[in-house]
Amino acid sequence: xxxxxxxxxxxxxxxxxxxWEGKPTIAEIIPLGLQHVLASAMGVVAPAMIIxxxxxxxxxxxxxxxxxxxxxxxxxxxxxxxxxxxxIGTGLPIIMGAAFAYVPVFQTIGADFGIGTILGAxxxxxxxxxxxxxxxxxxxxxxxxxxxxxxxxxIGLSLYPIAIRWMAGGEGxxxxxxxxxxxxxxxxxxxxxxxxxxxxxxxxxxxxxFGIIAGTIVSIPFGMLDLTNLADAGWVALPGVLHFELDFAxxxxxxxxxxxxxxxxxxxxxxxxxxxxxxxRIPTSREYTGGIVSLGIxxxxxxxxxxxxxSTYEQNTGIxxxxxxxxxxxxxFACLVFIVAGFFPKLAxxxxxxxxxxIGGAVIGVFATITVSGLELIIEGGFTDRKKLIVGxxxxxxxxxxxxxxxLAGPGMPEWVSxxxxxxxxxxxxxxxxxxxxxxxxxAEAIAEAEAARxxxxxx
Numbered sequence: 283x284x285x286x287x288x289x290x291x292x293x294x295x296x297x298x299x300x301x302w303e304g305k306p307t308i309a310e311i312i313p314l315g316l317q318h319v320l321a322s323a324m325g326v327v328a329p330a331m332i333i334x335x336x337x338x339x340x341x342x343x344x345x346x347x348x349x350x351x352x353x354x355x356x357x358x359x360x361x362x363x364x365x366x367x368x369x370i371g372t373g374l375p376i377i378m379g380a381a382f383a384y385v386p387v388f389q390t391i392g393a394d395f396g397i398g399t400i401l402g403a404x405x406x407x408x409x410x411x412x413x414x415x416x417x418x419x420x421x422x423x424x425x426x427x428x429x430x431x432x433x434x435x436x437i438g439l440s441l442y443p444i445a446i447r448w449m450a451g452g453e454g455x456x457x458x459x460x461x462x463x464x465x466x467x468x469x470x471x472x473x474x475x476x477x478x479x480x481x482x483x484x485x486x487x488x489x490x491x492f493g494i495i496a497g498t499i500v501s502i503p504f505g506m507l508d509l510t511n512l513a514d515a516g517w518v519a520l521p522g523v524l525h526f527e528l529d530f531a532x533x534x535x536x537x538x539x540x541x542x543x544x545x546x547x548x549x550x551x552x553x554x555x556x557x558x559x560x561x562x563r564i565p566t567s568r569e570y571t572g573g574i575v576s577l578g579i580x581x582x583x584x585x586x587x588x589x590x591x592x593s594t595y596e597q598n599t600g601i602x603x604x605x606x607x608x609x610x611x612x613x614x615f616a617c618l619v620f621i622v623a624g625f626f627p628k629l630a631x632x633x634x635x636x637x638x639x640x641i642g643g644a645v646i647g648v649f650a651t652i653t654v655s656g657l658e659l660i661i662e663g664g665f666t667d668r669k670k671l672i673v674g675x676x677x678x679x680x681x682x683x684x685x686x687x688x689x690l691a692g693p694g695m696p697e698w699v700s701x702x703x704x705x706x707x708x709x710x711x712x713x714x715x716x717x718x719x720x721x722x723x724x725x726a727e728a729i730a731e732a733e734a735a736r737x738x739x740x741x742x
Contacts, residue, residue: 306609306611312615314605321644326355326380327348327352327630327633328380329351329590331344339397346522351379352620353521353625354592355379355617358592359376359378359379359613360617375613376594376598378580387538391403395531401588407539407541408542409578409582411542411546411574412578414574419570419571425716426564427564430554430564431659434558436681436708438596438652439653441597446642447642448642466497467639470639473497474644477489477492478647487606489604494644497639498637508635512628512631542578544709545577548708552593555652557569560602577591597645600652666725672718673715676714680707688700689704
């Protein structure tokens, strides 16, 4: 065993935070769990706010959507930690959250039909996801390390613009791109960097949380901490079951079904990234199946209370990669915070008051670790010419198509093509990597990996 692996083993043995079932102290659990909440809170509530605006919902109904998204985020993530019947869920430290991947399609459906049709399409899409999950073991072989690494690498790249938009103040805001936004973002980045690299123990492991707290304090004299939402929010509110009547429109259901199939692919990428982060391996078919089936079930249930469909949150996996903390109790605490926030609008509003430049400055380093994690998986065993062709071509197609607006929307091109393949860098990159890995002649390493995959027993 190398010295690095020996050191890592010693580190794991000494600290329960680096084990799945260890029992860290409450003083360790709270800050490490809160940083997962803060890293994903904006992403959880934003899709609900966007959909509410498109559907012209009242402030009260918008609040219900936000509540439902927070509650379902907590429950869906708990199922990942504690799989139902040992099968529904992954048994991995995964934070689920409202997925932006559905927003473009739901905006169109909402504008044409309304919120009830969106929720009806969620039910159908969830059933489609369940079916895909049950048959995933038959296509698991399509995701060797070079494909999985390409997917993770692309996920990392796709998160950079999100961090930059936050650092600049939030796209569409009056002060977007202003010097003060960048100043606060860079101060937060430096503070987070100092906590990560020059501190030890809980200060280093919880660097994201402490960076966000410090950045928020620094932003106060500049008038960036807006507590209006906190003042307007109620104290206690229960989400309503079937508050929005479900409506099933054939066109909306068909569109949602396609989007859900694509999101299953993204979910597989998130599961793969997490297993690589915590156990340095490729996921088993049971983990893939559990993740996708739970995604479908939670989508169906969420439709009844108005929740936006879930997906894996890669920024949270990036935190695991950064600090190595994978303890189940840390993530359980984060899940409980989300659930409680869903029943207490004041707490939910507090999570949305943090200035966006602060969040962007804190998480951009986390996003960078995701990219490097994918790269490490790709080059493991050597960076062969075959890998270079697969990775380079796949990323070029995925990022190129995504960043050239309208390249899939010319005369004669069906509208759904742009909606599905032009809405995310990940979809085209993943499909291209799978196809290239299948058609290119396999070198010795690829043959050996395929043989090992056939012989290796499932990890339960």
